[in-house]
Amino acid sequence: MKKSFYAWVLALHALSFGAAAETLPVYNTYLTPPYVVGDGGLAADTVAYMNKKLDGKFELKLNNLVRARLNFVALDSKDFKGAVLFMAPMFVGDNDKTKYNWSDTLIKDGNAVLSPAASKFSYSGPEALDGKLFVGVAGYRYAGLDDKFGKSIKREDVSNEESILKRMVEGKGDVALMAHSIAKYYVKQPEFSGKVNIDPKPYSTFTRHVLISKANPELSAELQKIVKEAEKDPAWKAITAKYGL
Incomplete structure (x- = not known):
């Protein structure tokens, strides 16, 4: 009787394990x-x-x-x-x-165009970035712009997205691109609110x-x-x- 009981318990445990x-x-x-x-x-x-x-x-x-x-x-x-x-x-x-x-x-989502709020920059297309100081994240590629860096657009890199926002607030950059989902979150934070502009026209959407x-x-x-x-x-x-x- 005891053997049957133990066998039943072991079978129950096996079934439970199998169902995990x-x-x-x-x-x-x-x-x-x-x-x-x-x-x-x-x-x-x-x-x-x-x-x-x-x-x-x-x-x-x-x-x-x-x-x-x-x-x-x-x-x-x-x-x-x-x-x-x-x-x-x-x-x-x-x-x-x-x-x-x-x-x-x-x-x-999409890629948003960011600029210091005080600059009143208005994005009308990729050509609007010519002559600007672009702030990017080191190692990131920016479709449609990579061939322009070092030529019609000067690029300076920082370590992450938050650092881009800080550069915008400090006026140490003219423009940047950032995923809209990330940018929207950051510009609502007290240190960036009202100080960084997200242009109504996105660079791209996806x-x-x-x-x-x-x-x-x-x-x-x-x-x-x-x-x-x-x-x-x-x-x-x-x-x-x-x-x-």
């Missing part, structure tokens, strides 16, 4: 607000939202890392079975969407998506469903509103 959700990595390469804010931020809130919707089918674990590491740990790895947040096909050379699976639009490994069609189907339904979900709307998106 598979933990999969989800990567975020944007290490600045609003994507990372202290111990939280948009990336953490997005993963929490998705885990709730997955309801135990999978367990997503957020990994924040610099963009240079993403190819090594995920995109070029045969073991990659997770996802990457806030990406666009053009960011990873997948314009025809054949290398990876892609969700519907997660958030709408949409951010979830990149999902083709090696995991089950996860792909679940995340695509979650993102597709998020647009009308009050819970997701509350998250994006929290970060001014």
Whole structure:
């Protein structure tokens, strides 16, 4: 009788273990607000939202890392079975969407044109930047402008986006480009509010998506469903509103 009881308990534990959700990595390469804010931020809130919707089918674990590491740990790895947040096909050379699976639009974004509020600079097109001192982030490429740097546009680099805002406030730069989602967050902070201008005309627009490994069609189907339904979900709307998106 005791042997039967113990066998039943062991079988129950085995079933419970077998039913445990598979933990999969989800990567975020944007290490600045609003994507990372202290111990939280948009990336953490997005993963929490998705885990709730997955309801135990999978367990997503957020990994924040610099963009240079993403190819090594995920995109070029045969073991990659997770996802990457806030990406666009053009960011990873997948314009025809054949290398990876892609969700519907997660958030709408673009590249905003920033300038010191006191300068009254008005952006009318790329030619408006000629003769200006452009402040960029070291290592960043700026489509449509790289060939002009050192010629018609002088460029000076800083270490991150927040430093760009500081240069604008100090009047040590004429113009900069920054993801609209990041710029909107920063210009609402007391030290930058009213001191940095975001031009109404964006330099470019794009949409951010979830990149999902083709090696995991089950996860792909679940995340695509979650993102597709998020647009009308009050819970997701509350998250994006929290970060001014």
